[in-house]
Amino acid sequence: MRLPSTITAVAFWLAALLPLVYLPVLLVGLDSAARFTLFVGLLGLNAVALVLGHDYPESRNRRPT
Numbered sequence: 315m316r317l318p319s320t321i322t323a324v325a326f327w328l329a330a331l332l333p334l335v336y337l338p339v340l341l342v343g344l345d346s347a348a349r350f351t352l353f354v355g356l357l358g359l360n361a362v363a364l365v366l367g368h369d370y371p372e373s374r375n376r377r378p379t
Contacts, residue, residue, distance in 0.1 A: 326367030332360045 335356060344350045 322367055322370045324367075325363045325365075326370035329360055329363035329367050332356065332363060 336353070339349065339353050339356065342349065344353055
């Protein structure tokens with residue numbers, strides 16, 4: 315099944331930029347269940363975005379080498 319290019323592009327950029335959100339969460343610490351759950355949720359969302367966005371660069375022209 316092929317996803318529309320908009321969904322693929324959004325998922326690609328989400329996967330690329332979401333790790334920037336990890337830093338503040340880790341700096342504050344994972345000392346509560348809520349923060350740990352948030353961190354695990356962010357990791358899960360990043361994994362889904364990676365899967366959905368992995369075909370994004372396909373829109374570039376590919377030249378045989």
